Amino acid sequence: MTEEEARGWIVDRFDAEVLAKLERLVALVTDETARQNLVSPSTLAGIWSRHIVDSLQLVDLAPADGAWLDIGTGGGFPGLAVAVVRDTAMHLVEPRRKxxxxLEEAAHILGLPHVHVHASKVESVTARAKTISARAVGSIAALVEAARHxxxxxxxxxxxRGRVSPEELAGLPRYARVFHVxxxxxxxxxxxxxxRGVFGR
Structure with missing residues (x-):
């Protein structure tokens, strides 16, 4: 997907207010990446496709309501981008303090009071969520074990993920075998x- 196609995808689905907030998010991430490695600098030229649309494509796969918890949000993807287009509670889990x-400052600037930042590992989070996302954070098996509570x-x-290997899917624990790709x-x-169907301990 080109940057022009990515912008077109956004314009076709969201209103001018959302577009303006996403543009502000792009500016914030680009500016802050010069100070800390929020995203790989090599991806900034393709930020609309590589980060914005890549994040927002998850919305159509998620339940329409309920809290959303994003693990390892980093520079704001997918969690902060999703929070721009959804007004339900969004929990961003990011253990790196800076x-x-x-994320806290960006949520304030973007006017997203429903965003809650957890400066910790997911094992310490107690919020419950109807949607859980994690963008290329470790192995799937390790992730679901850490977060299923x-x-x-x-x-x-x-x-x-990148291309998902059959070996990784075969290695999922029994409680995480209801899935599709x-x-x-x-x-x-x-x-x-x-x-689906991964919960509790």
């Missing part, structure tokens, strides 16, 4: 693993 501070029976897990809109070599 990045967490950036914040999930319920109805929680949908959205896990954007979606193709990413932005990269033919990327996929999204959608898990």
């Amino acid at each position: 990045r967490a501070v950036f 914040v999930a319920s029976r109805d929680t949908v897990w959205l896990l954007p 979606e193709q990413s809109l932005t990269d033919p070599d990327s996929q999204i693993v959608v898990l």
Whole structure:
């Protein structure tokens, strides 16, 4: 997906207010990346496709309501971008303090009072979520083991990856075997693993 196609995808789906907030988010991330490595500098030239649309494509796969918890939000993706287009509670989990501070400041600047930043590992978070996302954070098996205490029976897990190997899926624990794989809109070599029925301990 080109940057022009990515901008067109946004314009077709969201109003001018959302577009303006996303443009502000892009400016904030670009500016802050000069001070700390929020995203790889090599991806800034393609930020609309690589980060914005790559994040917002998850919205159509998620339940329409309920809290959303994003693990390892980093520079704001996907969690902060999703918070721009959804007004339900958004929990951003980012253990690196400088990045967490950036997320708090960006949420304030963007006028997103429903964003809650947790400067900790997900194991310390107690919020429950109907949607859990994590963008290429460790192995799927390790991720669901660390975070399933914040999930319920109805929680949908959205896990954007590169190409998912059959070995990784075969290695999932028994409680994480209800899944399917979606193709990413932005990269033919990327996929999204959608898990259901992973909850509790």
